[in-house]
Amino acid sequence: MSASAPYPPPLPNPPTDGITSLTFSHFDDEANTNVLLSSSWDGTLRLYKKSPEATGFESTSVQKTAENVPLLSACFGHSLRYCYGGGLDGVLYQVDMERGETQTVGRHDKGISALCTSSTESSPPSSSPFFGCMASGSWDGTLKLWSTKSPSTPSSGSIFETSVGGKVFGMNWVENTLLIATSGRKVHLYDVRKSGEAFAAVSTQQRESTLKYQTRSCALFPNSEGFALGSIEGRVAIEYVEENDITAAQGKKKYAFKCHRVDDTVYPVNAVAFHPRFGTFATGGCDGSVVMWDAKHKKRLVALPRLETSISALAFSKGPSGGSLLAVAQSYTFEEGEKDHPDDQIYVRTMLDHEVKSSK
Structure with missing residues (x-):
């Protein structure tokens, strides 16, 4: 395993309370600028941009919900202008990042813990059959799909639930x-299809995690043939979609391994993110470390320098050169209760080939 270079300085104007999500945009402007979106418990959505000639990211927009409601999740809409935040209050907020205007798209009965749009690395979002569709998952136990095609007049209800x-x-x-x-x-897999103008999510699998303790994070392979699960007990499971009905005697490929442990202390795995081109993946834990793994060859590639407190979120850059950047949120997740802790920070690190690409 090769040594890794230190992190660059953190991004300017970071969130002031727990960072809940990071995501890079699929949309590149004419200057091929990388754009990063964060959400946090201080109720803000923040945009950071970096043009090719710039030495680092700059903070370009900070917008709050009307009541400063903590945001548990976030994603981009149909463009860089409109972003979406999932509130602790169960409200799905649409935020105009240019004008600072906030509108309510819809609601769940409890906090919206996850938001996402389809990842289509091989084509721009506008050519994807899922363009204009967003999924939300909540602590109320529901999945909803929403249309984001008309941000100026957001719908008042979901298109699927x-x-x-x-x-x-x-x-x-x-x-x-x-x-x-x-x-x-529990782990659920849905086949999301578009029929005419309507979207629907058809349940294809429901299974129980290989891991014995609560799931904290999950991510699909870039080819969606499998997925990784991170647990509160410092373990990661690698599972495959087609193996749901295969017995152990038939030679399952799935496996699990220990990680994010320091001596006898076991830390939760808060974040999992796959490299969009190479299929390797990063994990971030409450031990403050980020580690790159090769799932296919069951290898650890590199451990990045440990940060001062928990890693709460990870995201790889997207687009044609996807995976060249890794965004890392340093943010205490209160796994040890209320206590003094380091400031929340976001780092964006350039990843070298030997750190993200298997040598085997």
């Missing part, structure tokens, strides 16, 4: 596969 039987703790959408991890160690 179904129960997932437990609190949503993690969600990821790659092309037509939607992965949802819920309470009770």
Whole structure:
């Protein structure tokens, strides 16, 4: 395993309370600028941009919900201008990042813990059959789909809704596969299809996690053939979609491994993110470390320098050169209760090939 370079300085104007999500935009402007979106418990959505000639990211927009409601999740809409935040109050907020205007799109009965749009790395979002569709998962145990095609007049209701039987703790959408991890160690896979102008999510699998303890994070492979689950017990499971009905005697490929442990202390795995081109993945834990893994060859590639407190979120950059940047949120997640802790920070690190690409 190769040594890794230190992190660059943190981004300017970081959130002032717990960072709940990070996501890079699929949309590149004419200057091929990388754009990063964050959500946090201080009720803000923040945009950071970096043009190719710039040495670092700049903070370009900070917008709050009307009541400063903590935001548990966020995603981009149909453009860089409109972003969406999932509130602790169960409200799905649409935020105009240019004008600072906030509108209510719809509601869940409890906090919206996950928001996502389809990841289609091979084509621009406007050519995707899922363009204009967003998924939300909530602690009320429901999945909803929403249309984002007309941001100036957001709809007052979802276009699809179904129960997932437990609190949503993690969600990821790659092309037509939607992965949802819920309470009770349940994992749900949905086939999201468009028929005419309507979207629907058809349940294809419900299984129990290989891991013995509560799921904290999840992510699909870039080809959606499998997924990774991170648990509160410092373990990651690698599972495959087609193996749901295969017995152990038939030679399952799934496996699990220990990680994010320091001596006898076990830390939750708060974040999992796959490299969009190489299929390797990063995990972030409450031990303050980010580690790159090769799922196919069951190898650890590199451990990045440990930060001062928990890693709460991770995101790889997207687009043609996807994966060249890794965004890392340093943010205490209160796993040890109320106490003094380091400031919340966001780092964006350039990833070298040997750190993200298997040598095997």
